[in-house]
Amino acid sequence: MDAITRKTMLYKTGVEYGDYTLNHVLGCSHGCLYPCYAFLMAKRFGKAANYEEWCKPKLVSNTLEILDREIPRLKAKIESVQLCFTTDPFMYGYDExxxxxxxxxxxxxxxxIRCTVLTKGLLPIELAKQSDKNEYGITLISLxxxxxxxxxxxxxPYAERIAALKALSDRGCKTWVSVxxxxxxxxxxxxxxxxxxAVSFANRIIFGRTNxxxxxxxxxxxxxxxxxQAGIVIRFCNERGIAYHIKNGTMT
Ligand code: SF4
Structure with a gap:
C-alpha cells in the first residue's frame, strides 16, 4: 500500500451529527458508486485524478505522530472523533x-476522547477492549x-459486515447503523x-436519502x-426502543 505524509489530522466537521473527524487515508478501495462524495471532492480539489486512483488508497504514515502533537492541544475542545468522513477506517482487505x-x-x-467508527469493512473484535464510550457502526443500505x-x-459482503457488528454488540459495545x-x-x-x-440489535439507526x-x-x-421509508424507520425504532436520526432533507 502506498503512503503519504500530512501536517494535520484532527479537524472539526460541519455535518449534522459529527464533532471532530480523523481521515488517515487518501482514497478508498471500496469504490462506492452512489457516487462517493469524498471522491467527488478529492477529484475537484486535485487529490485524486480519477476513480482508479481513488480506489488505490494511500495511508498517512505519520498519523500517530501528528496525533501526539494535536491531542494535547485540542482535547479540551473535542467531544468525540469520528473515523472516518472521507475514507474507511477498516477498509476491506487492507490490514494496514x-x-x-x-x-x-x-x-x-x-x-x-470517545471515538465513533463507521465502516463498510469488517469491525475487528479487538475493538471490544477499547473504551466502552466508543460507538461502532456499519453502513447497510441493502441485503x-x-x-x-x-x-x-x-x-x-453485507452478511460479514453485520456479523462483525453483532459480535461487538454481543460483547456489550454500543453499536449503530447508517442506512x-x-x-x-x-x-x-x-x-x-x-x-x-437484520440489525435490530443495534442501539442507534441513522437513515438518509441518496443525494x-x-x-x-x-x-x-x-x-x-x-x-x-422514514416513517418505517421511525415506527421500527420506536417499537424496539432503538434510538434513531432521520438525516436533514430525507423527509419533506
Ligand atoms: S466507503 Fe465511504 S469513502 Fe470509501 S468509497 Fe465508499 S463512500 Fe467513499
Missing amino acids: VGTMSMAAIQKLNAAG NEDYRKRIEPGAA EPYPTPNLIQQDLNAVLE YSKEISAYTKHKAFYNK
Whole structure:
C-alpha cells in the first residue's frame, strides 16, 4: 500500500451529527458508486485524478505522530472523533489501515476522547477492549449482494459486515447503523423492514436519502418514497426502543 505524509489530522466537521473527524487515508478501495462524495471532492480539489486512483488508497504514515502533537492541544475542545468522513477506517482487505485505526483509537481513548467508527469493512473484535464510550457502526443500505457488488464493489459482503457488528454488540459495545444513502426502487426493489430487522440489535439507526445521483433525480416519486421509508424507520425504532436520526432533507 502506498503512503503519504500530512501536517494535520484532527479537524472539526460541519455535518449534522459529527464533532471532530480523523481521515488517515487518501482514497478508498471500496469504490462506492452512489457516487462517493469524498471522491467527488478529492477529484475537484486535485487529490485524486480519477476513480482508479481513488480506489488505490494511500495511508498517512505519520498519523500517530501528528496525533501526539494535536491531542494535547485540542482535547479540551473535542467531544468525540469520528473515523472516518472521507475514507474507511477498516477498509476491506487492507490490514494496514485497520491497524492504524486501532492505534489512533487507543491514543484518543487514552486521552479521554470517545471515538465513533463507521465502516463498510469488517469491525475487528479487538475493538471490544477499547473504551466502552466508543460507538461502532456499519453502513447497510441493502441485503442484496448483487446490488452490493454493483454499488459498493470493494466493500465487505453485507452478511460479514453485520456479523462483525453483532459480535461487538454481543460483547456489550454500543453499536449503530447508517442506512444511507438509501436507494430508490428504480435502483433496487427491496423491503426496508428486512434491512432493519437484520440489525435490530443495534442501539442507534441513522437513515438518509441518496443525494447527487442522476438516477434519483430521474425517479419522480422520490419525495413520497423517502417520507414513507422514514416513517418505517421511525415506527421500527420506536417499537424496539432503538434510538434513531432521520438525516436533514430525507423527509419533506
Ligand atoms: S466507503 Fe465511504 S469513502 Fe470509501 S468509497 Fe465508499 S463512500 Fe467513499
